[in-house]
Amino acid sequence: MTQQDAQTKPLTVDAVMARSGVQFGTSGARGEVVAMTDQVCHAYTTGFLQHLAGLGEFSPGMRVAVAGDLRPSTPRIMAACAQAVRDLGGEPVFCGFVPTPALALYAFGQGIPSLMVTGSHIPADRNGIKFYRPKGEVLKEDEAGMRGQVIATDPALFDDAGMLKAEAPLPEVTEVARSYIQRYVDHFGPQALRGLTIGVYQHSAVGRDVLVEVVEALGGKAVALGRATQFIPVDTEAIRPEDVELAKGWAAEFGFDAIISTDGDSDRPLLADHTGEWLRGDILGVLCARALRAHAVVTPVSSNTVLERSGAFAETDRTRIGSPFVIAAMNAHLAKGEQPVVGYEANGGFLLGTKLGSLEPLPTRDAVLPVLTVIVASRPGKIRDLIEELPPRVTYSDRIQNFATEKSEAIFAKLLEGDKDAQIVRLNEHFGAIAGAVTQLDLTDGIRMTTEQGVIIHLRRSGNAPELRCYSESDTVEQAKAINEQALAIVRDKLA
Incomplete structure (x- = not known):
């Protein structure tokens, strides 16, 4: 995007997206760091605030909170966003x-x-911006309003590379972590973790020190592990093999009651039991919702069907993948007067829609509430005891990285030609030999196949990165993993 381009016609956020390649995903704007110039980030922030102004939620003189994760590119992008606010x-x-x-x-x-x-869990060569209205996340209808905003910013503020010509320093830090920690002390009590030793896998998570402080504030002993100086893209839906081995090794060495961690921006949790086995996020979500005695539970279509099979909840709801869709469905339950209403995602991020005791609602992904709730609920036994109370159902997920979105779209278009009957026939041609004939098809978000054996194979294009994900579900870990590997091999070797 050159200054001449910006001066020839009105510039919209939509145009910025098209020119830069920085797109809206399931959780805000995401793109390669080299594409997220100061000018692009300034334009996104301007569009966000202009949209809020149209809703009566922003006006000159109003404060706007800004924070970031530990990626090398984050400070520069925060400064550009802060300048747009000014x-x-x-x-x-x-x-x-x-x-x-x-x-x-x-x-x-x-x-x-x-x-x-x-950029949450994606590699450090990418980053992103998540936007929040004064009382909640930006939802999909807000995204449309932001995209149409005309950006009137003077292009002379930026050099030919799209970087601010003048320095844009950030203000002094306003401390906000203390009240976040106190939220959980007030809810669980200062002795909730007394007698427990909990490993905290820190890596490059922005909340790595907060996790240690929370454990200690609740009376537990925290042992910091694996603190990194370089950014590590920990994905709670596709746990790296090295992180699997690290957790098992730490559990054997130290005899922890549990190990906890998060992704890069610390809104998606990881919880391992005393053996060092990481729980899947959707199992963690069910255990947390059950411990909180939720009435209505909302989760994306990719989450494990143990939610319904458990029989623990009066109302359950399935959505497209992404917290905006979960929140919209939670709001629908709240509008009907249902209480309590919660949501969770397959990545483990937990959303609290209603007040529970001293806990105020927090309708955005949270990592601390689910791990603490499940650890406390497991006492005086083990986390494994809670898991064994659930029906035996296992989800395994993996992905093909560096898989162009255009390639995914072409594959999906080919598989979904014709009517539903034709689609099932074609899917059986490719995937029927893996785990029986496909009998049901759900296109809520991606291609979710259920076979005559009750196995689920779910293919989906990532909304945040050039990746194609596969979720597989069956009764055993071994089968779920094998099915996943075979399905991704078919996509990579036969359909790509």
Whole structure:
């Protein structure tokens, strides 16, 4: 995007997306760092605030909270976003490097907009911006409003590379993590983890020190593990083999009661039991919802069907993948007066829609609530005891990385030609030999096949990165993993 281009016709966020390749995913804007120039990030923030102004949720003089994760590119992008806030007459409030839910808790409490600079779990050569309205996440209808905003920013502010010509320093840090930690002390009590020793896998998670403080504030002993100086893209839906081995080794060496961790911006949890086995996020979500005695539970279509099979909830609801869709469905349950209403994703991020005791609602992904709830609920036994109370149903997920979105779209278009009967015939031609004939097809988000043996194979294009994901579900870990490997091999070797 050159200055001449910007001066010839009105520039919209939609046009910025097309020119830069920085797109809206399931959780805000995401793109390659080289494409997320100051000008692009400034334009996205401008479009966000102009959209809120049209809703009466932003005006000159208003504060806007800004925070970020530990990626090398994050400070520069935060500075560009903060400058956009100033250029629209707002006052940026720099909340430092804190978990996304800690930022959201502060901003919701203050009734102000906020944005988090993070690429979550994706590699460090990419980054992103998550946007929050004063009382909740930006939903899909907001995304449409943002995309159409005309950006009137003077292009002379930027050099030919799209970087700000003048320095844009961030304000002094406003501390927000303390109230986030206190939220859980107030709910669980200062002795909730007394007598427990919990490993904290820190890597490069922005909430790595917060996790240690939370455990200690609840009376437990925290042992910090694996602190990294370089960014590590920990994905709670596709746990790296080295992280599997690390957890098992630490459990054997130290005899932990549990091991906890998060992804990069600390809104997606990881919890391992005393053997060092990581729980899948959708199993963690069910255990947390059950411990909280939820009435209505919302989760994306990719989550394990143990939710329904458990019989623990009066209402369950399935959505497309992404917290905006989960929140929209939660809001529908709340509008009907149902209580309590919660949501979770397959990545483990947990959303609290209603007040529970001292816990105020936090309708965005949170990593701390589910891990603490399940650890406390397991006492005086083991986390494994809770898992064994659930029906035996296992999900395994993996992905093909560096798989162009256009390639995924072409494959899906080919598989889904014709009517539903034709689609099932074609899917059986490719996948029927893996685990029986495909008998049911769900296109809520991607291609979700159920076979005559009750096995589920779910293919989906990532909304955040050039990846194709596969979720497989069956009664055993071995079968789920084998099915996953075979399905991805078919996509990679025969359909690509």
